[in-house]
Amino acid sequence: MLILGIESSCDETAVCVAHDGTEILSSVISTQIEEHKKYGGVVPEIASRRHCENILGVTKKALEDSGKSLDDIDAIAVTYAPGLIGALLVGVNFAKGLAMASGKPLVPVHHIAGHIAANYIVHPELKPPYLCLVASGGHSHIVEVLDYTKFKIVGRTRDDAAGECFDKCARAMGFPYPGGVHIDRAAQSGNKDTYKLPRPAVHGSEYDFSFSGLKTAVINLVHNSQQRNTEINKNDLSAAVQNAISEILSEKTINAAKALGYDTVAVAGGVSANSGVRAAFEKLCGESGMKLYLPRKDLCGDNGAMIACQGYYNYLAGYRADESLNAVATLSLEEI
Numbered sequence: 001m002l003i004l005g006i007e008s009s010c011d012e013t014a015v016c017v018a019h020d021g022t023e024i025l026s027s028v029i030s031t032q033i034e035e036h037k038k039y040g041g042v043v044p045e046i047a048s049r050r051h052c053e054n055i056l057g058v059t060k061k062a063l064e065d066s067g068k069s070l071d072d073i074d075a076i077a078v079t080y081a082p083g084l085i086g087a088l089l090v091g092v093n094f095a096k097g098l099a100m101a102s103g104k105p106l107v108p109v110h111h112i113a114g115h116i117a118a119n120y121i122v123h124p125e126l127k128p129p130y131l132c133l134v135a136s137g138g139h140s141h142i143v144e145v146l147d148y149t150k151f152k153i154v155g156r157t158r159d160d161a162a163g164e165c166f167d168k169c170a171r172a173m174g175f176p177y178p179g180g181v182h183i184d185r186a187a188q189s190g191n192k193d194t195y196k197l198p199r200p201a202v203h204g205s206e207y208d209f210s211f212s213g214l215k216t217a218v219i220n221l222v223h224n225s226q227q228r229n230t231e232i233n234k235n236d237l238s239a240a241v242q243n244a245i246s247e248i249l250s251e252k253t254i255n256a257a258k259a260l261g262y263d264t265v266a267v268a269g270g271v272s273a274n275s276g277v278r279a280a281f282e283k284l285c286g287e288s289g290m291k292l293y294l295p296r297k298d299l300c301g302d303n304g305a306m307i308a309c310q311g312y313y314n315y316l317a318g319y320r321a322d323e324s325l326n327a328v329a330t331l332s333l334e335e336i
Ligand code: KG4
Pocket: 010, 115, 135, 136, 137, 138, 139, 162, 163, 164, 166, 167, 178, 179, 180, 181, 184, 269, 270, 271, 273, 274, 275, 300, 301, 302
């Protein structure tokens, strides 16, 4: 079955045509990063306007690249939550119009479930149940993937998400938005032990995260060095930040997997592209004999393929939306 997957929750307008969820016939991504860079972060109104301008062209290109026409499509899947409300509304309204005009079923997809599904595209052997860390710009969740459409969150961030921490530390160091990838590059030639950074103590749930203390420590380090007119070694500080975030994410996830009896772990979301995070998971999973699944690098960030893939599983599970479908800025994975 052919699904058209539409994503517009943040600063990427992305559309994909996929066969049976995992065979990607085309995937087109129009990113707005260059424009938001000027402001040091995503400007919601600009994001909505660009989605509005681009979504039809991106959809036409995805259909053209796949060699299929709208008539060939069996269902239209769209991200309806969570994300920037004005950005989500563009995709939702466009998908509704397309579905209603063509008489095709409309399938709502939760963005985080989409990130999780990205792993199925390259790892057909990965099947629920397993434990997945989802680390993106807005979320850091440890999720029990009970089935393709059933999730239980066992850990979450109390403050900043991991991607947000990468981006804010990068900004303090003078890297452009989004800074995670710049920290990743600089860390390659840095010494992780030059700067000592704190590890958070999170009381209550042992699988919850907290990144604001780490972020504040990095901002203070940079400001103090500016006041003393000394230079920060950006490579070393990047290596220290990356090492701290990678350790925190991987240790908590693997501890949760052991405690909950999972022998299979996956990582998803934009931060799963980070080389330090990938290496930390490879090391810990190797040591504890767990199977590890990491998304292909081009499927870590926002894309339409992950929405088409999750849309396929949602379709099989009977998820349908009608003309009353609305966008939702905040919605837990457990509420879908
Ligand atoms: O999943 P995503 O594309 O969008 C959201 O749903 O939020 O995640 C974006 C986040 C940003 O914070 C970005 O800096 C981070 O993922 N990111 C990285 C890397 N690539 C993207 N962080 C660290 N290292 C990377 N290589």
